[in-house]
Each structure stands twice: as C-alpha cells, then as structure tokens.
Amino acid sequence: MEHKKMNAFPKSFLWGSASAAYQVEGAWDEDQKGVSVWDEFVNIPGKTFKGTTGEVAVDHYHRYKEDVALMAEQGLKAYRFSIAWTRIIPDGDGEINEAGLKFYENLIDELLAHHIEPVVTLYHWDLPKALQDKYKGWESRQIVADFTRYAEVLFDRFRGKVKFWVTLNEQNVFISHGYLQGSHPPDVQDPKRMYQANHYANLANAAAIKKFREMEMDGLIGPSFAYSPTYAIDSNPVNVLAADDHEELQANFWMDVYVYGRYPKVIWKWLEDQGIAPEVEADDFVLLREGKPDFMGVNYYQTSTVSANPLNGVGMGKPNTTGEKGSSEANGVPGIFKDEQNPFVERTNWDWEIDPTGMRIALRRITSRYDLPVLITENGLGEYDTLEEDGAIHDAYRIDYLKQHVEAIQEAITDGVEVLGYCTWSYTDLLSWLNGYQKRYGFVYVDRDELDEKELKRYKKDSYYWYQKVIESNGENL
Numbered sequence: 352m353e354h355k356k357m358n359a360f361p362k363s364f365l366w367g368s369a370s371a372a373y374q375v376e377g378a379w380d381e382d383q384k385g386v387s388v389w390d391e392f393v394n395i396p397g398k399t400f401k402g403t404t405g406e407v408a409v410d411h412y413h414r415y416k417e418d419v420a421l422m423a424e425q426g427l428k429a430y431r432f433s434i435a436w437t438r439i440i441p442d443g444d445g446e447i448n449e450a451g452l453k454f455y456e457n458l459i460d461e462l463l464a465h466h467i468e469p470v471v472t473l474y475h476w477d478l479p480k481a482l483q484d485k486y487k488g489w490e491s492r493q494i495v496a497d498f499t500r501y502a503e504v505l506f507d508r509f510r511g512k513v514k515f516w517v518t519l520n521e522q523n524v525f526i527s528h529g530y531l532q533g534s535h536p537p538d539v540q541d542p543k544r545m546y547q548a549n550h551y552a553n554l555a556n557a558a559a560i561k562k563f564r565e566m567e568m569d570g571l572i573g574p575s576f577a578y579s580p581t582y583a584i585d586s587n588p589v590n591v592l593a594a595d596d597h598e599e600l601q602a603n604f605w606m607d608v609y610v611y612g613r614y615p616k617v618i619w620k621w622l623e624d625q626g627i628a629p630e631v632e633a634d635d636f637v638l639l640r641e642g643k644p645d646f647m648g649v650n651y652y653q654t655s656t657v658s659a660n661p662l663n664g665v666g667m668g669k670p671n672t673t674g675e676k677g678s679s680e681a682n683g684v685p686g687i688f689k690d691e692q693n694p695f696v697e698r699t700n701w702d703w704e705i706d707p708t709g710m711r712i713a714l715r716r717i718t719s720r721y722d723l724p725v726l727i728t729e730n731g732l733g734e735y736d737t738l739e740e741d742g743a744i745h746d747a748y749r750i751d752y753l754k755q756h757v758e759a760i761q762e763a764i765t766d767g768v769e770v771l772g773y774c775t776w777s778y779t780d781l782l783s784w785l786n787g788y789q790k791r792y793g794f795v796y797v798d799r800d801e802l803d804e805k806e807l808k809r810y811k812k813d814s815y816y817w818y819q820k821v822i823e824s825n826g827e828n829l
C-alpha cells in the first residue's frame with residue numbers, strides 16, 4: 352500500500368551499528384582467552400578466502416577506545432557487539448576469566464560514557480573448542496546447561512548496564528553452514544546431525560531467556576534471525592507452493608519455535624519421512640514455550656526467489672565468496688525448491704540481491720505472524736571500497752543502499768510495525784567469515800587487506816558522514 356504521509360521514527364529509535372567478536376577483535380590468544388572452533392577452522396587450508404583469519408582482525412581489542420570515539424563523534428545511539436565465550440570461560444564450562452569480563456566491562460563503560468546503548472550478543476559463532484572436543488558442542492544436550500551458565504555470568508556482571516541482549520546470532524546460519532553445507536565449523540555434512548544440533552540450540556536459546564526472566568533482568572532479550580523472505584518466481588501454482596515450502600523450512604521452522612515453542616507441522620512431517628527429525632523429550636516443549644523472546648532480532652540482507660524443484664533436481668551449490676559477480680552455483684533442495692534470480696532486482700559483486708522492499712515485507716511478515724517488536728540487528732552492503740590518496744572513501748553505492756533500506760523501515764513503521772532500532776552491518780570494516788577482508792561493510796574503513804595488516808589505520812567513509820546526518824535528524828534527513 353502507499354501512504355499519503357509517513358510516520359516519523361520514534362524518539363527512542365536506536366540508530367546503531369554492529370560487529371562480532373571474532374570479526375573485529377583479534378588478540379585471539381591474549382589474556383587467557385581459550386581457543387574457539389573458529390580459531391581452529393580458519394587454519395584448515397582452503398576453508399576461508401585466501402586463508403584469512405581473525406587472529407588480528409581489525410585489532411578492536413586494543414583499539415576499542417579509538418573505535419568508540421569515532422562512534423561518539425558520529426552520534427551513534429547503539430552499538431551491537433558480541434562477547435567471546437572463550438574470553439569469559441576459556442574452556443567453556445570451567446573457571447571464569449576475570450580479564451575477559453574486564454575487557455567487555457571497559458568497552459561497555461566506554462560506550463555508556465558516550466551515551467551509546469550497548470546491544471550485547473551472547474553467541475556469534477565462536478564456540479569454545481574445548482566443548483567441541485569434549486562432547487561435540489551443539490550436538491550434545493550438555494550445551495544447554497553450559498550456555499545458560501555462561502549467559503548467567505554475563506547477566507550477573509552487566510545487570511543494570513546492558514538493556515538489550517541477543518541470545519544466538521543467526522542460529523539458522525551457523526547450524527546449516529556447520530552441519531549441512533560444511534562451510535563453517537565443525538565442518539559436517541549430515542542433515543540428521545544438523546537437525547539434532549539445531550534442536551539443542553533451540554533449547555539453549557530458550558533456557559537463556561528463561562534464566563533472564565528468573566534473574567528479573569531489567570531489559571529486553573531475543574534471538575537474531577537471518578531472515579530472507581521468500582518470493583515465488585511467478586504465479587504458477589507449483590512455484591507458489593515451492594515458495595511456501597521455502598518460507599516454512601527456512602524461516603518458520605526457526606521463528607515459530609522461538610515464539611510458539613513448536614515446529615511447523617508440514618516440515619516436521621517431512622523430517623520424519625526423511626528419517627532426519629531430531630530426537631526430542633516431552634519437557635523440551637515446555638522449556639521452549641517458557642523461552643519466548645521480547646523482540647525478534649532480524650538480520651536482513653536480501654530476499655529469496657524460488658521455483659519448484661523435482662526429486663532428481665538441483666542440490667546444494669557453492670555461494671560466491673570471491674567477489675566475482677555471477678560465480679555462485681545453482682542451489683536447491685531436491686523435491687522442494689530451487690533458487691532463482693529475481694529479474695526485478697540488482698545484485699552485488701557477491702551476488703546478493705538488493706531489495707529494500709524485501710525489508711518492509713520481512714518486518715510486516717514478522718509482525719503478522721508473531722506480533723513482536725523487531726530490532727533490526729544487521730543490514731548492510733558488502734562491497735569493494737577504494738581508499739583515495741586524500742584519505743577519502745566515496746561509497747555512494749553504500750549510502751544509496753542504506754538510504755533505501757531506511758526508507759523501507761519507515762514505510763513498515765507507517766504500516767504499523769514496531770521497530771526498536773536499526774543496527775547496520777558493520778561499524779568498522781571487518782573480517783567476513785568466508786570472504787576475507789575485501790568485502791567491506793563499514794562506515795569506517797580499516798586499512799588492511801588479506802595479505803598485509805599494514806597499520807590498521809581508520810578512515811571515515813562518505814557513508815559515515817551520511818549516517819551522522821540521519822541520526823542527527825532522527826531519520827528525517829536521508
């Protein structure tokens with residue numbers, strides 16, 4: 352629908368930006384930090400683009416004050432970052448490491464001193480390797496208790512300071528990449544194991560939220576879900592059915608569990624028919640229902656367009672991690688759907704579709720189905736940037752992308768969606784898990800590349816100044 356007049360952004364709207372520990376911190380073995388599964392995985396030849404690692408990343412661990420000063424100057428209202436479990440409890444379930452807690456306390460205090468709201472992600476993929484070795488990490492029910500204890504340590508320490516908490520970042524991504532595509536640790540390709548690990552992740556998410564309630568924490572908590580709303584390639588009913596299946600399998604399958612504590616029936620039946628349904632206990636569903644979040648965190652980058660796919664049709668294909676446009680392979684699930692290129696939208700050099708209207712659709716679908724407020728925990732454009740001789744970075748394409756998405760959010764607010772805030776991905780440039788350092792997302796350029804860390808100097812991009820004006824005008828001046 353078209354609106355005659357748009358609603359303004361709420362006064363309390365969190366204009367933010369985001370990062371994740373492994374992608375920015377570096378200092379991978381300092382101050383008694385334990386080893387994570389990513390510390391190990393990146394050193395397996397051929398796993399990441401040009402063998403890049405986060406061992407130094409953009410050295411945020413040592414430069415956090417400089418980074419927060421840049422945020423303050425820009426006027427940022429919220430900064431979403433993740434805590435590395437291995438800094439807090441190096442072996443996952445043993446001693447608590449005060450030096451790790453201190454680092455995050457300093458960061459949080461620095462943010463609060465500049466009136467920037469910390470938005471803390473408990474888990475952004477860097478599982479303690481000790482737990483992987485001990486009981487196969489997410490494949491064991493034991494992870495639920497260990498994750499809850501870790502969460503409790505953080506709730507206890509940062510009570511009163513942190514008001515926004517994100518439990519698991521993109522469970523749908525780390526589980527499917529880790530156990531189906533084998534492109535993330537622990538490098539498994541087995542759907543049965545994937546759905547089992549996923550079930551325990553659901554329980555861990557719910558148990559952490561339950562703990563938050565029991566501790567009477569002042570604040571809001573929810574997961575961050577990577578949501579790519581589905582379109583059918585056309586109105587052929589078989590393709591519309593494929594789109595329905597895609598939405599059920601790739602979105603409702605996770606978000607229904609978070610909010611309603613149950614799996615969608617159609618997908619559960621399909622999992623049983625395939626012999627890949629997880630083993631569950633009756634009490635699990637009691638816990639899942641007790642773990643209802645306060646908001647749905649959404650990482651929105653793009654939509655998915657699909658068509659029907661026969662039983663002998665196309666299977667899993669590799670995504671583009673090189674930045675060579677058009678290099679992603681055909682991909683699908685035989686008997687259900689296959690991915691299509693949407694002819695109505697542009698694509699980035701990494702073949703990600705640029706679809707701001709899809710953001711509005713994502714926000715509306717969540718509101719209709721779950722009736723929860725939404726916190727946009729990630730959205731942004733990964734592209735090549737050029738550092739000019741005078742230190743400028745003219746990223747008009749990023750401004751254009753962000754502007755269109757902010758407009759779509761305002762449309763959604765006018766439609767009646769409650770949006771708590773908008774965290775762009777990312778604040779500084781950082782390591783892209785599988786795409787190295789050349790795929791840049793930040794407002795702040797960091798001068799390093801795949802092979803050379805250089806001096807890791809920070810430069811403000813044009814988009815930095817653009818967002819500054821957006822924040823200053825509470826979204827009126829785009």
Ligand code: BGP
Nearest residue numbers: 371520521524733783784786790
């Ligand atoms: C999300 C992750 C982020 C970030 C982002 C961009 O899936 O939560 O950590 O990496 O995607 O993705 P990429 O780095 O693959 O371009």
